[in-house]
Amino acid sequence: MEINNFVKFREKIQNNIGKVIVGKEEKIDKIIVAFICSGHVLLEDIPGLGKTKLSKALSKTLNCTFKRVQFTPDLLPSDLTGIYFYNQKTGEFELKKGPLMSNIVLADEINRATPRTQSALLECMEERQVTIEGNTLKLDSPFFVIATQNPIEQFGTFPLPEAQMDRFFMRLSMGYPEYEEERAILNKYMSEDPLEDLKAVISMEDIIYVQKHYSExxxxxxxxxxxxxxxxxxxxxxxxxxxxxxxxxxxxxxxxxxxxxxxxxxxxxxxxxxxxxxxxxxxxxxxxxxxxxxxxxxxxxxxxxxxxxxxxxxxxx
Incomplete structure (x- = not known):
């Protein structure tokens, strides 16, 4: 095991995400740890603290596919997994992939979906596969879920039960930025959004290496x-x-x-x-x-x- 590969992996991610997110190095380190361990993260925070931007920055940094799903009471499990539909031109059933067929999935406000939909997501997180009309499909690798929920507003929500909370590798809170950190945010975003120009700095080989060898x-x-x-x-x-x-x-x-x-x-x-x-x-x-x-x-x-x-x-x- 080349320990320097892990150090470079962390430095590349921290430096790249640091172009978008200000002053959250400790939180980003923990997200890196969860990603290396093939775990999933629950972010408990009020709106507007950069959860979505962090998720997008991470996916761009890792050169991974990314999907964001807004969880609502009418969201169905099939909206996550996908469906088979009949193609009249070919006369065959074809798979329309759901957002779970991505490397990084942001499940926004997971506690606003019904327990049935929550369970569908959490089953995919654990088993790394989806079952659509009797057909079992392996999810893409890496597969990393970042779920969010507002811990303050509980009206119209379906709180995750303890058994499902246990499926998350880690729970984090971004928290408010410090005074000078928020000043840096103002300066950074005054003329443009740095996320738009963010480039990938991690290869799939890097990801495979750290996820395979950290247990050594x-x-x-x-x-x-x-x-x-x-x-x-x-x-x-x-x-x-x-x-x-x-x-x-x-x-x-x-x-x-x-x-x-x-x-x-x-x-x-x-x-x-x-x-x-x-x-x-x-x-x-x-x-x-x-x-x-x-x-x-x-x-x-x-x-x-x-x-x-x-x-x-x-x-x-």
């Missing part, structure tokens, strides 16, 4: 025990009704491996676990009701308390 990053037994301590504590905490699943355990280890690789290391350190644990684990927790606090805030706060309570392997030494 070494994870010591102490680090594995540290991961297990965190996950185990979520299952014992008084504030949590339902702790993290084994899928969370695996994803936390894999995410740490990918983060270590793009950071230039072929081994995982405790800081890798700490920096991504909240993003990977918190949305999988079912917490006891907390008055005056949103579900996502209470989930993250509880997990941060767990991280602060558990000794890291180096502290034990």
């Amino acid at each position: 990053v070494s994870v010591s037994e102490d680090i594995k025990s540290y991961i297990l301590d965190i996950i185990s504590e979520t299952r014992k905490s008084y504030d949590i009704e339902l702790g993290a699943s084994p899928r969370a355990t695996l994803n936390l280890m894999r995410g740490a491996q990918a983060l270590a690789a793009i950071s230039g290391r072929d081994y995982v350190i405790p800081e890798d676990i700490k920096s991504i644990a909240v993003s990977i684990v918190s949305h999988r927790l079912t917490v006891k009701s907390s008055i005056g606090t949103s579900r996502s805030d209470s989930q993250e706060k509880i997990l941060e308390d767990i991280l602060n309570k558990i000794d890291t392997p180096l502290e034990k030494l």
Whole structure:
């Protein structure tokens, strides 16, 4: 494994997306980690913070096909997967591909679609295939879903149940830009949209390499025990009704491996676990009701308390 390939992969993406998105390097790093691990990302944020622009910039940077789907209550599963239609000229049924037949899919406001449509998307995310009228078709590779939802406005929505939230590799929030970052946004977009001129800097060979080799990053037994301590504590905490699943355990280890690789290391350190644990684990927790606090805030706060309570392997030494 050439660790320098991972470092260059990260630098190329960060520099290219940085032409469009200002000051979100840490969030972009985590999205890179999710992409390398073939996971999917849920962005919880209010409108207007650049979620769509980030998704488009990522697809252009990676030279991948991109589709955006606005989720609404009348959206059907077939609107995502596609349909077979009868072509009168040829006298045969032909496939009209849906937006899921793309490399990167932006599922905008996923909580506004009915549970049936949500399930169709989440099944495709897990199985990497779609079934249309009995025919099973493999999805394109890479296949990466960025779903968004507004955590504030809940009127007319269908919240994702815990079992479906568990399908997302990571949950992120872009957040408001800092004062000077917003000034840079004004200057950058004053005369033109830099997204229009964005060029691809990553090849398919680069993508295949990082997705195939990131798992070669070494994870010591102490680090594995540290991961297990965190996950185990979520299952014992008084504030949590339902702790993290084994899928969370695996994803936390894999995410740490990918983060270590793009950071230039072929081994995982405790800081890798700490920096991504909240993003990977918190949305999988079912917490006891907390008055005056949103579900996502209470989930993250509880997990941060767990991280602060558990000794890291180096502290034990």
